Amino acid sequence: MDKEQILKGMNERSENTLMETLDIEYVDLGKDYLTAKMPVGSKVHQPFGQLHGGATAALAETVASTASYFFLEDKNQLVNGIELTINHVKSKREGEVFATARNIHKGRTTQLWEVEIVDEEGNLISICKMTSIVLEKRK
Structure with missing residues (x-):
């Protein structure tokens, strides 16, 4: 399956x-x-017309959780986010933001992901770390 098909499925x-x-x-x-x-x-x-930190956090957890599951070798497992920390360093009013999740630690039971959120010009908006736990799927 190629990258475009995988992204379409996600x-x-x-x-x-x-x-x-x-x-x-x-x-x-x-x-x-x-x-x-x-x-x-x-x-x-x-209310002040700026990107809401909660929406930014939802974006960060979304991309980190999806990456955490996608990169699992055993698809009989699943992941749940268990901790999220985020620092907002710049405000944004219009346009788009891009969140990129990269793995810092991939253990058997926990994973640590860093998510960098930037705008269209590459300006850092927020930086996030998310810990996920790897669990066996229940039958």
Whole structure:
């Protein structure tokens, strides 16, 4: 399966979820990363007209969780995010933001992901770390 088909499948699984509500779309995939984008406008603003930190956190957890599962070798396992920390370093009012998740630690039971969120010009908007736990799927 090629990269475009994989991304298409990821995006199709987002129907009727928070990802669809926030218009999050997976746009790039490499051997050690996954990137998603989200438009920035009134739908994801806080009352002062800036990108809401909660929407940014949802984008970060989305891309890290999806990457965490995608890069599992054993598809009889699943992952759940168990901790998310995020620092917002720049505000954004309009346009798009891009979140790229890269693995820092891939253990048997926990994984640590770093998510860098940038705007269209590559300006850092937020930086995030997410820990996920690897579990056996229940029958």
